[in-house]
Amino acid sequence: MSDSATNGSTGTGGQGPASGPGDGTRAVRAGLPEPVKHEPTLPGPVFAAHFHLPGDPTGPYTYGRDENPTWTHLESAIGELEAPGQDGVETLVFASGMAAISSVLFSQLRAGDTAVLPDDGYQALPLVRAQLEAYGIEVRTAPTGQDAQLDVLDGAKLLWIETPSNPGLDVCDVRRLAEAAHARGALVAVDNTLATPLGQRPLDLGADFSVASGTKQLTGHGDVLLGYVAGRDAVAMAAVRRWRKIVGAIPGPMEAWLAHRSIATLQLRVDRQDATALRVAEALRSRPEITGLRHPGLPDDPSHKVASQQMLRYGCVVSFTLPSRARADRFLDALHLVEGATSFGGVRSTAERRGRWGGDAVPEGFIRLSVGAEDPDDLVADLLRALDETAD
Numbered sequence: 001m002s003d004s005a006t007n008g009s010t011g012t013g014g015q016g017p018a019s020g021p022g023d024g025t026r027a028v029r030a031g032l033p034e035p036v037k038h039e040p041t042l043p044g045p046v047f048a049a050h051f052h053l054p055g056d057p058t059g060p061y062t063y064g065r066d067e068n069p070t071w072t073h074l075e076s077a078i079g080e081l082e083a084p085g086q087d088g089v090e091t092l093v094f095a096s097g098m099a100a101i102s103s104v105l106f107s108q109l110r111a112g113d114t115a116v117l118p119d120d121g122y123q124a125l126p127l128v129r130a131q132l133e134a135y136g137i138e139v140r141t142a143p144t145g146q147d148a149q150l151d152v153l154d155g156a157k158l159l160w161i162e163t164p165s166n167p168g169l170d171v172c173d174v175r176r177l178a179e180a181a182h183a184r185g186a187l188v189a190v191d192n193t194l195a196t197p198l199g200q201r202p203l204d205l206g207a208d209f210s211v212a213s214g215t216k217q218l219t220g221h222g223d224v225l226l227g228y229v230a231g232r233d234a235v236a237m238a239a240v241r242r243w244r245k246i247v248g249a250i251p252g253p254m255e256a257w258l259a260h261r262s263i264a265t266l267q268l269r270v271d272r273q274d275a276t277a278l279r280v281a282e283a284l285r286s287r288p289e290i291t292g293l294r295h296p297g298l299p300d301d302p303s304h305k306v307a308s309q310q311m312l313r314y315g316c317v318v319s320f321t322l323p324s325r326a327r328a329d330r331f332l333d334a335l336h337l338v339e340g341a342t343s344f345g346g347v348r349s350t351a352e353r354r355g356r357w358g359g360d361a362v363p364e365g366f367i368r369l370s371v372g373a374e375d376p377d378d379l380v381a382d383l384l385r386a387l388d389e390t391a392d
Helices: 023-029 069-082 097-108 125-134 145-152 174-183 234-247 253-263 266-284 304-310 325-334 376-389
Strands: 090-094 114-118 138-142 158-162 187-191 209-213 227-231 291-294 317-321 350-353 366-370
Touching: 023 069, 023 266, 069 090, 069 227, 069 253, 090 097, 090 234, 097 125, 097 158, 097 187, 097 209, 097 227, 097 234, 114 125, 114 145, 125 138, 138 145, 145 174, 158 174, 174 187, 227 234, 266 317, 266 376, 325 350, 325 366, 325 376
Parallel strands: 114 138, 114 158, 158 187, 187 209
Antiparallel strands: 090 227, 209 227, 291 317, 317 366, 350 366
16 A cells, blocks of 8 residues: 555555546646636536527537536536546536436346346435336345455346445455456446545446446535436447436536536545544544444455555545444434534535434444544544543
8 A cells, every 4th residue: 555645645546546637636627618818717607498599409508408518517527537538438417426326227227137236335226226126127236345246247237336335335346346247248337426536436447337426525515416427338328318318317507516616625625534534443443332443444444455456545434333322322412523414525524323214234333424624633532532421
């Protein structure tokens, strides 16, 4: 593992550093149009249901459900981060992460096809599974860890990977799984939400799609719902675009503009939050009441070896388990700097007892902690104080 003082990378990330500008430069400049005298650096949001269109419908902008200049800038920015310096990558933005996930699954699969999903992934995936099965699609599941999805790939049309998994933080070998899936004729999609494009580049690791919720660390302020799909296969991406048109799951121009504005600080936020998350994990590992502590950046984490080979940064989420539901609830109530909220990746630290939703296979005392941009000393002190004050 190598640490870089220049771009903040915490993993060697078998992908290697991107050629050309560093992460901070790319994030600040991503998707900006050519400068025009007296015009803003980042044009404001374009609010338009339709555009002037005399004569034949030629040109990029015809109707607001299909295209919008504000989306165009954002899609360009995300594409530059997901596949820096590479041509042929298309990015499409959506109203939410689930809209993006749905667009890939439901545009690529037909009745009689087989999909492979993780059984420890995002909480909404069981709902997706039920809908896929209602459409006559077979769904197989396996855990993220130990590349267990390899065992159920035969005959699959699409493999869905979530790494690191949410909320358990297991990691699988994307390149190994992608090669095995492609050898069987299956497409590969990777949910890159937790890692962000600065932490992991699935397209470079062999995936056909990189999909993410921009609601989380990509935008980072807890005020935007957004999703995106990036991919190289023109035919597959055309189907995703068609699905977006049919369903109409499009982002508002204000949300798209806020997302693009927020990407400028992505490297600053990711480096601060991810470094603090590792420090928090290290501080918690000595607490006797905590079990199951997970963070891919910990050298003894079960996922560290694989994560260090494919991730450039390890993420801002730490998970652990307290002895009981009551202890976990007391601990969360005692925190001063950590907000009780679902989601993750924001500049303000959040945490929740994940079992309260009833959809994750986790112990009652399981805590998912999203580390924000607070001063590391203050955050660690708040967590340790809350543990002390709520001891049995």
